[in-house]
Amino acid sequence: MEFAVSKKTLIALIILVTISFYITFLFNSCIVSNISKGIPQLRRNQIVQEPLMHYSTSVRVVSLIEGNETDISPKYKWFREQGLKPERQLPSALIIGVKKGGTRALLEFIRIHPDVRAAGSEVHFFDKNYHKSFQWYRSHMPPTLEGQLTIEKTPSYFITKEAPRRVQMMNPSTKLLVVVRDPVTRAISDYTQAKSKKLDMKPFEELVFVNGTVGSIVDTSWGPIKLGLYYKYLSRWLKFFPLSQLLFISGERLITDPAVELKRVQDFLGLKRVVTERHFYFNTTKGFPCLFKSEGHSAPHCLGKTKGRNHPYVNPTVWQRLRDFYRPFNMRFYQMTGINFGWA
């Protein structure tokens, strides 16, 4: 089959093809030129800026305020985003007592250690809330990362009859911390706290004795006095735990030399000695050591008003009677612990 193509049509076809080639060429060279303009730009940025660049990590300021199971704090959300999985664990160490011994101070001091996480408030699991299950108890613990130790303090555990067995059931290797204080000043401190809640309370001197007079016998059924019989409560714990699993902290030395006591605590818990004298300063207004910085506080931090209350004046005769009363019990406690706390 033959096609008759006129000369004119052929010329027009050649011109059309040439123009279309030319347009395509112009278009492509335009794209290439734009790309090549960008490449030196990128290279320039890399070469010129690299040595001058200060690599800065983007720091997100996150709140340290605890969240509960459903409302987890931003700090832990951030950990999760980083692939770290904080999880709540049952405590492996407990501050079990004694009431008014300085347990809050110890907790606040030890929790500035980066490997320690503490339940903020007293959970009262082994005394009041035991029926609520270990799952409930765990839900009250802060989330921890691997290698972090969970600690809780409830001073009434020390005197709760069932607590030693219950703690042993949770974990027989739980480490137990006991802050002890001269039972006489402890009793006055206990009384001061009770009086702050019940203003019409009788004077200390009256409550100490069975007949309300110095001449009668010391009332060992009165809570503030009874609680100072440390040997009695300790013997219960020693039925379930070896002495080596308990650490006794001097409440007095926690005030006069907190760093020394904190060193003992860190060693006992198998922690690096991070909390040192550098973390403390003595606040002369409060009359107690305070922290330069603690969890949730970027500024110097002292314990609250309920810690370090002014005690009422106590008649020196009453004071002496109590000293004499406690002496044999203190001796027994010193023998059991192998430590002379110097109260007698």
Ligand SMILES: Nc1ncnc2c1ncn2[C@@H]1O[C@H](COP(=O)(O)OS(=O)(=O)O)[C@@H](OP(=O)(O)O)[C@H]1O
């Ligand atoms: N750094 C520091 N700051 C303030 N208070 C301190 C500190 N270190 C020890 N203490 C003493 O702690 C006593 C309160 O003891 P607790 O925390 O165990 O009391 S409680 O059982 O939890 O109510 C409290 O008793 P009071 O002085 O009777 O208030 C203090 O003497």
